[in-house]
Amino acid sequence: MQLHQLGRNAQLSARGATRSGRVSRAARTVVRADAGSKPTVLVSEKLGAAGIDMLKKTANVDASYGLSPEELKAKVALSDALIVRSATKVTREVFEASKGRLKVVGRAGVGIDNVDLVAATECGCLVVNAPTANTIAAAEHGIALLCAMARNVAQADASMKMGKWDRNTYVGTSLTGKTVAIIGFGKVGSEVARRAKGLGCKVIAYDPFASAEMAKAIGVTLMPLDDCLAQGDFFSLHMPLLPTTKNLFNDEVFAKIKKGARIINVARGGVIDEAALARALDAGQVSQAALDVWADEPPKWEGHPLVNRPDVVCTPHLGASTTEAQEDVAIEIVDAVVDALMGKLSANAVNAPMVPAEVLKELQPFIALAEGLGKAAVSLTGEGAFTDMSVIYQTPRGDDLDTRLLRANVLKGVLEGTTTAMVNLVNADLLAKKRGINVAEVTESGTGNDVLSGMGIKIQTTNTKFSGALDKGAISLQGSVRNGIPFLTRIGSFDVEVALEGSLLLIRQIDQPGLVAAVATKLANEKINISFMSVGRTGAGQEAIMACGIDSPPSAATVSEISKLNGIQEALMFIETQN
Ligand SMILES: NC(=O)c1ccc[n+]([C@@H]2O[C@H](COP(=O)([O-])OP(=O)(O)OC[C@H]3O[C@@H](n4cnc5c(N)ncnc54)[C@H](O)[C@@H]3O)[C@@H](O)[C@H]2O)c1
Numbered sequence: 001m002q003l004h005q006l007g008r009n010a011q012l013s014a015r016g017a018t019r020s021g022r023v024s025r026a027a028r029t030v031v032r033a034d035a036g037s038k039p040t041v042l043v044s045e046k047l048g049a050a051g052i053d054m055l056k057k058t059a060n061v062d063a064s065y066g067l068s069p070e071e072l073k074a075k076v077a078l079s080d081a082l083i084v085r086s087a088t089k090v091t092r093e094v095f096e097a098s099k100g101r102l103k104v105v106g107r108a109g110v111g112i113d114n115v116d117l118v119a120a121t122e123c124g125c126l127v128v129n130a131p132t133a134n135t136i137a138a139a140e141h142g143i144a145l146l147c148a149m150a151r152n153v154a155q156a157d158a159s160m161k162m163g164k165w166d167r168n169t170y171v172g173t174s175l176t177g178k179t180v181a182i183i184g185f186g187k188v189g190s191e192v193a194r195r196a197k198g199l200g201c202k203v204i205a206y207d208p209f210a211s212a213e214m215a216k217a218i219g220v221t222l223m224p225l226d227d228c229l230a231q232g233d234f235f236s237l238h239m240p241l242l243p244t245t246k247n248l249f250n251d252e253v254f255a256k257i258k259k260g261a262r263i264i265n266v267a268r269g270g271v272i273d274e275a276a277l278a279r280a281l282d283a284g285q286v287s288q289a290a291l292d293v294w295a296d297e298p299p300k301w302e303g304h305p306l307v308n309r310p311d312v313v314c315t316p317h318l319g320a321s322t323t324e325a326q327e328d329v330a331i332e333i334v335d336a337v338v339d340a341l342m343g344k345l346s347a348n349a350v351n352a353p354m355v356p357a358e359v360l361k362e363l364q365p366f367i368a369l370a371e372g373l374g375k376a377a378v379s380l381t382g383e384g385a386f387t388d389m390s391v392i393y394q395t396p397r398g399d400d401l402d403t404r405l406l407r408a409n410v411l412k413g414v415l416e417g418t419t420t421a422m423v424n425l426v427n428a429d430l431l432a433k434k435r436g437i438n439v440a441e442v443t444e445s446g447t448g449n450d451v452l453s454g455m456g457i458k459i460q461t462t463n464t465k466f467s468g469a470l471d472k473g474a475i476s477l478q479g480s481v482r483n484g485i486p487f488l489t490r491i492g493s494f495d496v497e498v499a500l501e502g503s504l505l506l507i508r509q510i511d512q513p514g515l516v517a518a519v520a521t522k523l524a525n526e527k528i529n530i531s532f533m534s535v536g537r538t539g540a541g542q543e544a545i546m547a548c549g550i551d552s553p554p555s556a557a558t559v560s561e562i563s564k565l566n567g568i569q570e571a572l573m574f575i576e577t578q579n
């Protein structure tokens with residue numbers, strides 16, 4: 001006869017949902033600011049006033065600009081969200097320093113190369129960006145640099161301000177009829193293309209992932225990089241900084257371009273090898289460059305290979321800096337951060353799968369079931385690790401069911417009691433992988449009108465604290481939702497019907513008269529009320545499982561006494577902390 005008492009998971013109950021709050025549990029799968037109090041949002045770089053005003057309606061705003069890395073680390077420990085632009089380096093140390101408090105990082109702009117996404121994901125912190133609001137501003141700046149460079153505007157201006165009237169040195173080059181090669185044909189690249197065409201340029205582009213049809217629709221020919229390099233008179237760079245694009249424009253690439261071509265970069269400094277560009281300019285292979293972005297920002301002026309050259313036009317990362325764009329970016333990022341803090345899944349999430357609102361709505365009732373099944377199943381495992389588990393979905397939807405949210409919540413239930421990490425949609429799969437847990441998903445045909453008629457979980461182990469939960473060599477549970485409440489419907493090979501919330505007492509017994517009353521008496525002696533009871537048996541007088549929902553957990557002594565009752569084979573108390 002086995003007897004186990006599982007302790008209450010204080011951490012979980014401390015942030016538990018109320019019955020009426022169950023609807024919001026899915027939402028809080030993603031992020032969760034402390035309920036009841038306003039979240040604190042640290043804004044570490046200048047953000048448009050409209051965004052700050054919006055933010056103040058829902059959050060305590062700490063606008064602290066120019067923080068040192070140490071100051072930033074101290075502040076994130078007191079912040080639920082952080083909003084940055086490109087200057088704040090959100091490193092692993094920053095995430096670790098937040099000690100789990102930081103739920104969301106909002107990048108008020110597009111490029112997220114200043115945010116350590118791996119660390120964010122590992123820490124369960126959602127990263128959102130503002131992908132659209134500065135597109136036009138960046139494209140306009142690209143065109144401004146193209147024109148300024150072609151007509152030596154900056155150099156001529158500087159010369160006049162030195163009292164010179166020099167009409168010979170600054171003779172420019174015409175744009176009309178020239179070929180502009182766009183490298184990175186995304187949002188900004190395609191807007192630059194439209195504008196360059198308006199200036200009478202022929203536009204070609206290289207982007208390994210862009211759609212040729214979309215390019216064709218705006219009169220742009222997509223072609224391989226080498227063809228672009230051979231044909232472009234002007235190169236306008238618009239790809240993100242990634243390991244695959246770092247130093248993409250290097251000695252080898254500069255050697256392939258048409259002699260005397262010009263280059264504009266409003267993407268990221270790191271996509272150009274700056275020393276190689278300086279060599280190409282020295283050799284006349286590139287005749288001019290116009291750069292908004294730099295490998296290090298701000299660049300180290302002294303001895304910098306590019307900043308001080310007359311054939312390079314420089315701006316200090318101004319692409320997104322128009323009044324209009326900054327207002328729009330601020331609104332776009334504040335919307336995304338506030339939504340995320342309120343638990344809504346964000347369309348601007350960078351490190352979490354997007355779950356569309358309609359999918360979220362229909363899965364909502366099953367979120368608590370998924371988490372509860374995961375938690376219950378792992379509570380039944382014995383000492384030691386397990387490696388394989390499966391989640392079973394009974395659904396009329398077949399393979400079309402979007403299971404990511406459900407899987408994440410099963411994993412939340414499985415992992416959260418055994419790790420200090422907050423498990424959510426952002427990091428659930430990663431944390432399971434790190435723990436060496438393989439998750440298989442199985443879809444079975446379901447009945448009824450709901451998206452799911454039931455869910456199951458199997459942990460492939462016979463190492464259990466309650467052998468009644470074993471079925472065919474695995475700890476096996478099934479559940480479903482009844483009137484919005486998650487129910488356990490099967491334990492091992494026994495059908496039961498008990499709400500999967502609060503405290504549960506599981507008993508394996510030989511079916512016989514008087515046992516239910518005997519258990520109830522033992523619990524009553526401790527003034528413990530039974531809220532639900534369900535007995536599943538293979539047949540009269542045969543093996544059975546009694547599942548009791550109880551209002552408060554009995555003492556270990558009472559569970560021990562129950563387990564010694566005549567006919568009882570094992571008893572297990574566990575706290576299923578849905579509430
Ligand atoms: N200077 C600024 O202030 C400023 C403002 C806005 C955007 N940006 C930067 O511009 C870049 C583009 O922004 P976006 O909004 O157009 O992004 P986007 O995601 O819409 O477009 C990027 C494009 O680059 C393509 N790409 C990826 N790898 C590539 C490769 N190896 N070669 C060629 N193309 C590749 C992608 O397929 C995508 O189409 C980002 O780095 C962003 O940070 C800078």
Ligand SMILES: O=C(O)[C@H](O)COP(=O)(O)O
Nearest residue numbers: 085086108109110111320
């Ligand atoms: O990626 C971006 O959105 C731009 O580089 C803008 O950066 P900023 O917000 O620092 O101006």
